[in-house]
Amino acid sequence: xxxxxxxxxxxxxxxxxxxxxxxxxxxxxxxxxxxxxxxxxxxxxxxxxxxxxxxxxxxxxxxxxxxxxxxxxxxxxxxxxxxxxxxxxxxxxxxxxxxxxxxxxxxxxxxxxxxxxxxxxxxxxxxxxxxxxxxxxxxxxxxxxxxxxxxxxxxxxxxxxxxxxxxxxxxxxxxxxxxxxxxxxxxxxxxxxxxxxxxxxxxxxxxxxxxxxxxxxxxxxxxxxxxxxxxxxxxxxxxxxxxxxxxxxxxxxxxxxxxxxxxxxxxxxxxxxxxxxxxxxxxxxxxxxxxxxxxxxxxxxxxxxxxxxxxxxxxxxxxxxxxxxxxxxxxxxxxxxxxxxxxxxxxxxxxxxxxxxxx
Amino acid sequence: xxxxxxxxxxxxxxxxxxxxxxxxxxxxxxxxxxxxxxxxxxxxxxxxxxxxxxxxxxxxxxxxxxxxxxxxxxxxxxxxxxxxxxxxxxxxxxxxxxxxxxxxxxxxxxxxxxxxxxxxxxxxx
Numbered sequence: 001x002x003x004x005x006x007x008x009x010x011x012x013x014x015x016x017x018x019x020x021x022x023x024x025x026x027x028x029x030x031x032x033x034x035x036x037x038x039x040x041x042x043x044x045x046x047x048x049x050x051x052x053x054x055x056x057x058x059x060x061x062x063x064x065x066x067x068x069x070x071x072x073x074x075x076x077x078x079x080x081x082x083x084x085x086x087x088x089x090x091x092x093x094x095x096x097x098x099x100x101x102x103x104x105x106x107x108x109x110x111x112x113x114x115x116x117x118x119x120x121x122x123x124x125x126x127x128x129x130x131x132x133x134x135x136x137x138x139x140x141x142x143x144x145x146x147x148x149x150x151x152x153x154x155x156x157x158x159x160x161x162x163x164x165x166x167x168x169x170x171x172x173x174x175x176x177x178x179x180x181x182x183x184x185x186x187x188x189x190x191x192x193x194x195x196x197x198x199x200x201x202x203x204x205x206x207x208x209x210x211x212x213x214x215x216x217x218x219x220x221x222x223x224x225x226x227x228x229x230x231x232x233x234x235x236x237x238x239x240x241x242x243x244x245x246x247x248x249x250x251x252x253x254x255x256x257x258x259x260x261x262x263x264x265x266x267x268x269x270x271x272x273x274x275x276x277x278x279x280x281x282x283x284x285x286x287x288x289x290x291x292x293x294x295x296x297x298x299x300x301x302x303x304x305x306x307x308x309x310x311x312x313x314x315x316x317x318x319x320x321x322x323x324x325x326x327x328x329x330x331x332x333x334x335x336x337x338x339x340x341x342x343x344x345x346x347x348x349x350x351x352x353x354x355x356x357x358x359x
Numbered sequence: 360x361x362x363x364x365x366x367x368x369x370x371x372x373x374x375x376x377x378x379x380x381x382x383x384x385x386x387x388x389x390x391x392x393x394x395x396x397x398x399x400x401x402x403x404x405x406x407x408x409x410x411x412x413x414x415x416x417x418x419x420x421x422x423x424x425x426x427x428x429x430x431x432x433x434x435x436x437x438x439x440x441x442x443x444x445x446x447x448x449x450x451x452x453x454x455x456x457x458x459x460x461x462x463x464x465x466x467x468x469x470x471x472x473x474x475x476x477x478x479x480x481x482x483x484x
Binding site for chain 1: 360361362363364365366367372383389395396399400401402403404405406407408409
């Protein structure tokens with residue numbers, strides 16, 4: 001219950017805060033020329049969006065807490081929680097699209113783009129100051145998994161002929177698999193696939209564009225470096241806690257013969273604390289370091305990339321060799337759909353979900 | 360060490376980039392042995408084409424200001440004090456002559472030109 005309520009609170013905070021965490025030059029997925037970042041209408045829209053989302057999120061949270069006091073059947077609870085969460089996300093995306101279109105319109109109507117001068121800017125030292133975690137942090141978990149696979153084969157004889165591979169919400173095994181050379185390492189293989197996609201993402205983060213602004217130079221350098229640094233820390237934290245979770249799951253099931261529940265659940269809670277708490281810490285950090293445009297005194301702006309974005313969500317740019325770009329709306333990264341590797345990442349990310357559904 | 364390229368300027372982008380890098384070497388912000396970002400990183404961060412950055416780097420290499428090696432970062436080799444060869448001095452003179460001639464033809468006084476010259480030189484110590 002605590003975890004579900006925690007998810008509601010954190011998703012609510014994230015959705016409410018998102019317009020304020022994004023770069024000032026991106027409002028609802030639309031590039032805003034730097035001389036206009038302080039336009040009052042943008043400020044007003046962001047504020048209204050946050051107010052509406054905060055209200056919706058609070059309502060959903062109250063409904064969720066109310067569920068626990070209702071005489072509802074316990075089996076029905078997760079479904080209703082899921083629907084509530086889904087409604088919350090659906091409403092916030094709907095509201096996002098509404099403001100996305102509105103922002104786009106005002107930009108055209110007031111002819112912002114005809115009154116500015118676009119320049120290309122960067123800083124030579126910014127790449128040297130970049131503190132994105134080096135690849136070793138992401139290759140180490142992969143080595144751990146390979147070791148686990150080797151360890152499993154070394155203990156092949158002691159593994160029972162049938163072992164559990166599926167559990168219900170109460171932690172009782174309700175699905176079993178026959179022992180075979182492949183089935184005993186299916187769990188580490190899933191882990192390996194996720195770790196490899198994390199590794200690829202970390203490389204992508206490192207080579208992704210460092211977008212500086214033409215006017216708030218120092219502030220944008222500061223923001224970019226912090227976002228890259230803490231973003232990669234968060235990715236590494238998820239990677240490590242997930243690795244531990246999978247290792248425990250695999251070890252307690254296959255090697256220790258179905259003693260999963262007592263070991264797995266504490267680690268599952270730790271995993272949730274790391275992912276959700278880490279996200280909260282990241283939001284807090286990013287909200288503090290967002291650049292401020294104190295000194296807007298020319299009509300210059302850094303080059304915009306709107307034409308490569310669809311709805312401010314999907315990025316597809318053939319001229320850009322990078323795999324990842326920073327999201328136009330919200331925190332985090334998204335793939336460059338013009339890069340063929342992006343499809344591999346998407347498939348690998350969806351793999352665990354597909355496996356859970358079809359196995 | 361900001362780089363700012365203006366697409367509305369009559370100078371081509373690669374030339375602007377090369378000029379700004381040369382100026383950074385002249386001022387001493389880029390020193391002998393410093394490395395430049397890779398062509399790809401520079402192009403990504405600026406938002407311009409890889410070939411444009413590559414062209415400027417090659418120009419700097421031709422001028423003997425950086426050293427390009429495959430699979431390695433470009434290293435600055437200009438900026439240090441050393442004996443200039445006769446041909447290099449001649450090159451500078453040939454490049455400078457038409458600019459000065461144009462200024463003179465436009466009516467700039469010789470004294471004005473000297474003070475202009477010194478003012479620019481002062482920026483580079």
